[in-house]
Amino acid sequence: MNAANRPRPQLKIRRINLDTGRENVVVISSRSTALRPEVFRGFSRVELRRDSKVLLATLLLTDDGLVGVDEIGLSEPAFRRFGEAAGSLAEVTPAARPVSLDSVRAKIQGHTLTAPQIAAIIEDVTHYRYSDMEIAAFLVGSASFMSNGELLAMAQAMAQAGTRLTWDRPIVVDKHCIGGIPGNRTSMVVVPIVAAHGLMIPKTSSRAITSPAGTADTMEVLARVDLGVNEMREVVNACHGCLVWGGHVNLSPADDILISVERALSLDTREQMVASIMSKKLAAGSTHLLLDLPVGPSAKLTSAMEALRLRKLFEFVGDHFGIAVEVVTSDGRQPIGNGIGPVLEARDVMAVLGNEPGAPADLREKSLRLAAHLLEYDPELRGGAGYARARELLDSGAALKQMQKIIDAQGPTVCRNELGTLATDILAKRDGIVEAIDCLCLNRLARSAGAPIDKGAGIKLFKKIGDRVEKGEPLFRIHAFGEPEHELAVTAATEDSGYIVGSRAASGESMP
């Protein structure tokens, strides 16, 4: 009798209401009838099988009635991913390590991985076969060195692991900012301008993870954003563009898993960033990509040299995959627009699109310049005419009209979208000129106030770099709904407003 054919212990599936995030977790009784639980320890890995389905999971043990002796409890994500009914039987055995972990070990020891090795790792990550610990090992092992070949293989493998969008147009444009600058909701101005011109721009965005608002959070103030692939297609076909959350579209799902571990570990490497962004664009079917790299003392990139190195990496990967990549560096010394937090940022965007008198000029100007680059991809447009065309579409109200069309197509939002009712002004402590604004500090303050969970929480700026202020004059206003959040943000801002007010006039140049 062959060992492989021997009946293996079976346990009844029980659903356990535990949200364990990206990690599959299962629970067995330490008096389990079918397993020998003394073979296992907490956090060891087990394999569940039923017919051809296999699930790898991290095991926890219990003594009490959480699961019966003939049961195995599946946490919510594990239950959903295994897809078998409660009460059905599953074989449970100690898990064989995914073979691709040998490559992770090799990488840690300094070897360079081949494309098939990287594809196997990404395949296993996508199917939740790695524990968080194992994902961390892969990311950290790759952080010290990643060859160009590895970077390409990684972007390619990640793009192939999820949905691949295709469009029946020769030109599909996209824009992407590497983030880090508060406000800066240019996509929400650029997409309607470009779509109004008739170029296709199917934009997916992320929600905030460590910032007070992502484009998806801000767009959600105006419209529904959690569209599936087919709904997204309909919107794009009707409007040439969309502004949806990427989470339901399943582009490069391994990337989402890797990013969540990177954030938890505060890891942030150039190669991972490039692989991540390019895998999403490859999966989204983009043919032309404009990248915005803000440079500033509290931005992700602090020097032109860093931006240059990153640009080269993006160009290299873009060339390899046949995506026309253009990279612009931008002024990342301070927030773009006056609002920080979803409702305030959405108001900035609508003010720019509506050509309102108080609309933030920096957001308008930066969006026009980015839109101009994208419009130049249109072979019909005369070279150099992009900026004038962008301004025409914005000033005429065509962009606003296109935005309304996109909002209608995506559907109404269900979010509260009023502004936080508790408001306190943070005042200048001296006369002078605003010399610097700390982006990281303002991000933290806006998050303390409740953004992005409370859409109407955040910060409204009254002063920017170069502005003259008098002692006692408001620098910005904090908005919040809850008293504790309001107080927390105000206390922190009183200690450190993030503003440096001095006697010198700040440098007037707007681009580094």
Next chain:
Amino acid sequence: MNAANRPRPQLKIRRINLDTGRENVVVISSRSTALRPEVFRGFSRVELRRDSKVLLATLLLTDDGLVGVDEIGLSEPAFRRFGEAAGSLAEVTPAARPVSLDSVRAKIQGHTLTAPQIAAIIEDVTHYRYSDMEIAAFLVGSASFMSNGELLAMAQAMAQAGTRLTWDRPIVVDKHCIGGIPGNRTSMVVVPIVAAHGLMIPKTSSRAITSPAGTADTMEVLARVDLGVNEMREVVNACHGCLVWGGHVNLSPADDILISVERALSLDTREQMVASIMSKKLAAGSTHLLLDLPVGPSAKLTSAMEALRLRKLFEFVGDHFGIAVEVVTSDGRQPIGNGIGPVLEARDVMAVLGNEPGAPADLREKSLRLAAHLLEYDPELRGGAGYARARELLDSGAALKQMQKIIDAQGPTVCRNELGTLATDILAKRDGIVEAIDCLCLNRLARSAGAPIDKGAGIKLFKKIGDRVEKGEPLFRIHAFGEPEHELAVTAATEDSGYIVGSRAASGESMP
């Protein structure tokens, strides 16, 4: 009002019967009254406070009755470590990242860490402030490069984080093998010889993690091994030596945590190994240490060059801490002794100590040589007399008597210690000479048969390298208690016995 003094949300502690191993895990309701659970995600980190007590833990969310809306559920390890009664109140807030994680990030980016930075990391690991993911990040980040200074700082910090033993003798000897060779229970022969001579040898050992038996598992066949520090002291004062499990003595507890993550990731770097072993010896108060490095094709070290590099590292760290380190390389081409598995190995040990006719000569000879090295540390003994003295103590029965004294002092075992009742011989498939034996293969087979969980499961060898065998003659016998384990091991051994039988006589040298 200062934010720091503001009352923070409190939840009632509930004990949740979940064994989550080294990681602290807590559970809150997604309808929690005091927290805003939407701020948290699965596997984010939270901080519990009550008075001056602080606990960092990984958070899971639940919708149902596992915990009430005003409760926080603490898994067993978290409950034990927090040490507060069920029903008492604790403040719960999103956890601030341990500051030492900044050093982990710096290490990943290629920086060399200072001793205080490493001490802070080890301090946080020891107090369970790191998640498994964060521990993995530290280990992998250190795997590619660790300076000598970092290695010293790590060993020192780990030794200081737990119990420090001190002895009122100028000479306290210890021996340690880096493992990997089946059988090889020399400590259980060496300790009674050395103790019978009157040198102090307080030996702590580990249990098997990936092998079929550790010294602690094997000693447990004969005596109790889970002694606390004070009990261990009593035994050592009465008998000059002991053979106890290190788990209750709390020497270098951070090392135990790091090792458990290393094993889960199959990480195995020289520097970590040296830091780990030397931290334990430093904490144990050893003054003289003999290290056994087996070299062989399926051993941890496969060449004399590797062994040399490792020796230099051990000598460097030993010199720095004032521990006299002596390193011997030994023949790691095959198992030492005839038994693999706790009961079989204990029988080998007692046969050697009892000078029985069938006692394995290789175990006797290797133990005598190691004991000779240790006895030479006695200034009273004439140089070069160590081997003769060791043999005298063994042949006279003094070592056996000392072992009985140690067994009596440690107390009787409660384990089953009979041999596995199901037994099958694995036969040679051809005539010839045993040319090689795969240690990894035999370890796997013995584990499949149930060792070390079933103490009496394992493998009894009939043939060693250089022995002549005839087709159909038994190479070894598999012992097991359960039919499934027995069958699994027999099936695997029939496919691959780990023995290479050829026509050439194998090299007769016993040391590489």
